[in-house]
Amino acid sequence: MHISEGILSAPVLATGYACTAVGVAVGLKKVDYDKLPEVAVLSSVFFVASLIHVPIGPSAAHLVLNGVCGLLLGWAAFPAILVGLSLQALLFQFGGLTTLGINTLTMALPAVVMGSLCGMFLRSKSTLVRGVAEFAAGAGSILLSGLAVAACLLATGSAFGPAAKLIVVAHVPIMIVEGLITIFVVEFLMKVRPQMLEKAGVPNLTG
Amino acid sequence: MHLEEFALGDSIVHKLDPRVKIIVAALFSVIVALSSSLHGTLLSICFPFALILLARLDMKKVLTRLVVVNTFVGFLWLFLPFTEHGEVIYTLGPLEVYREGVLHALLITIKSNSIVLVVIALLGTSSVHDLVHGLHELGAPNKLVHLFFFCFRYIHVVHEEYHRLVNAMKMRGFKPRTNMHTYRTYSYLVGMLLVKSFDRSARILSAMECRGFKGTFYVLEHREIGRRDYVVCASSILISLMIVTLR
Numbered sequence: 001m002h003i004s005e006g007i008l009s010a011p012v013l014a015t016g017y018a019c020t021a022v023g024v025a026v027g028l029k030k031v032d033y034d035k036l037p038e039v040a041v042l043s044s045v046f047f048v049a050s051l052i053h054v055p056i057g058p059s060a061a062h063l064v065l066n067g068v069c070g071l072l073l074g075w076a077a078f079p080a081i082l083v084g085l086s087l088q089a090l091l092f093q094f095g096g097l098t099t100l101g102i103n104t105l106t107m108a109l110p111a112v113v114m115g116s117l118c119g120m121f122l123r124s125k126s127t128l129v130r131g132v133a134e135f136a137a138g139a140g141s142i143l144l145s146g147l148a149v150a151a152c153l154l155a156t157g158s159a160f161g162p163a164a165k166l167i168v169v170a171h172v173p174i175m176i177v178e179g180l181i182t183i184f185v186v187e188f189l190m191k192v193r194p195q196m197l198e199k200a201g202v203p204n205l206t207g
Numbered sequence: 208m209h210l211e212e213f214a215l216g217d218s219i220v221h222k223l224d225p226r227v228k229i230i231v232a233a234l235f236s237v238i239v240a241l242s243s244s245l246h247g248t249l250l251s252i253c254f255p256f257a258l259i260l261l262a263r264l265d266m267k268k269v270l271t272r273l274v275v276v277n278t279f280v281g282f283l284w285l286f287l288p289f290t291e292h293g294e295v296i297y298t299l300g301p302l303e304v305y306r307e308g309v310l311h312a313l314l315i316t317i318k319s320n321s322i323v324l325v326v327i328a329l330l331g332t333s334s335v336h337d338l339v340h341g342l343h344e345l346g347a348p349n350k351l352v353h354l355f356f357f358c359f360r361y362i363h364v365v366h367e368e369y370h371r372l373v374n375a376m377k378m379r380g381f382k383p384r385t386n387m388h389t390y391r392t393y394s395y396l397v398g399m400l401l402v403k404s405f406d407r408s409a410r411i412l413s414a415m416e417c418r419g420f421k422g423t424f425y426v427l428e429h430r431e432i433g434r435r436d437y438v439v440c441a442s443s444i445l446i447s448l449m450i451v452t453l454r
Contacts, residue, residue: 002279003279004276004279004280004315004319005236005239005240005276005318005319005322005323006239006240006314006315006316006317006318006319006321006322007280007283007315007318007319008240010240010241013240024348024351025348028348028350028351031350033350033353033420033421033422034412034416036350036353036354036357037357037408037409037411037412037415038405038408038409038412039354040353040354040356040357040358040361040408041357041358041361041365041404041405041407041408041411042401042404042405042408043354043358044357044358044359044361044362044364044365044404045365045397045400045401045404047358047362047365048362048365048366048369048400049397049400051366051369052369052393052396052397054383054389054390054393055383055384055385055389056385057385063393063397065397068397068401072401079350079351079354080354080358082351083351083354083355083358084358086355087335087355087358087359087362089326090326090330090331090335090338091210091211091335092272092275093272093273093275093276093323093326093327093331094275096236096322096323096326097232097233097236097237097322097326098236098237098240098322157291159286159287159290159291159292159308159311160283160286160287160290161290162286162290163282163283163285163286163287163290166286177390180387180390180394181390181393181394181397183394184390184391184394184395184398185394185397185398185401188394188395188398188399189398189401189402192398192402193401193402193405193406196401196402196405
């Protein structure tokens with residue numbers, strides 16, 4: 001979820017920018033020039049995927065896929081998400097300039113954390129273990145993002161309390177759907193292009 | 208998919224140097240975001256409106272863009288008037304509406320719209336290509352600039368591919384519903400996009416290496432900062448000062 005402009009307090013916005021700067025620096029350092037096209041084109045896919053709306057009951061939500069992003073890109077998720085959000089801000093006015101730092105942080109940090117935690121289990125031969133790990137990566141990233149957004153609002157003022165609570169609750173159905181979609185996407189990639197998941201430690205069987 | 212809806216045009220605003228636009232937009236956004244006076248923010252909204260008039264943008268299109276912005280803000284309106292305690296101005300059944308809450312929500316609404324309008328007026332009126340050029344000249348990390356260029360370049364390609372796949376799904380009678388089949392189908396769609404793009408990125412890399420790519424980004428157009436750029440800079444600083452001093 002994007003936090004709009006003009007809501008958060010200066011310390012929260014500044015913290016967002018500082019942490020995002022560190023994350024992006026680490027991410028860029030880990031990407032060699034010959035990996036840049038890959039990261040960039042995958043960022044384009046995540047941008048396009050965020051335009052896909054999936055039905056959830058009577059409502060619909062757009063895909064976030066930061067779990068998949070973390071599994072595929074690792075720390076490079078930071079620059080990838082920063083670029084994606086900047087382009088969204090420029091082209092669709094979802095969010096703006098001052099919230100770019102905090103919005104990148106709330107999406108990219110969960111992606112990196114859950115990606116590296118759950119990625120370890122993708123080597124497993126058991127479908128169940130893999131499935132649980134994939135679901136946790138997808139659902140966990142959304143949950144952490146929702147909690148982070150709520151925390152930002154609370155850090156700005158206690159009057160945002162009820163709104164922050166509702167945001168976390170609203171993330172629950174999205175969490176489940178993202179978890180399921182992450183399972184299917186990652187299992188699909190393991191069958192079709194396992195080398196894409198090398199970052200997560202999946203052995204490259206195709207050579 | 209038509210992105211960059213406002214970038215076409217030959218007005219004064221369109222012709223400004225992208226570097227100036229980025230700096231002015233960033234400065235203005237920060238000042239408005241940190242301002243806490245209603246008068247100051249009300250004044251601030253005049254600046255982007257003046258720019259939008261100068262740029263001769265389609266007002267209707269600009270206002271439709273604001274709808275998106277105001278959904279999150281509207282969501283806060285459901286809470287803030289009741290949760291930010293202060294002087295009671297209205298009793299709505301068991302709920303009490305507080306003056307401070309209403310003022311806070313109003314402040315957020317104006318600030319949010321003002322910042323988004325300035326992004327439309329200044330950054331929206333340049334192509335992404337020019338803006339990234341500007342970022343590069345302002346000293347953004349080289350790899351980040353590459354990412355911006357490639358990502359934006361391939362969004363169109365990936366989006367076309369997405370349309371092909373969605374059309375194929377529709378031809379086969381796919382109707383999205385809340386069930387496992389829908390989620391699985393969308394997942395395979397995303398998976399296919401990822402795989403195709405991964406393969407494409409390998410081809411891009413080979414093509415670039417064939418052309419001798421060594422990680423350097425060459426700037427072909429060198430722009431000079433002209434008189435109108437100074438005028439915009441000066442007026443934005445003036446307005447920013449007025450916002451800061453208005454309490």
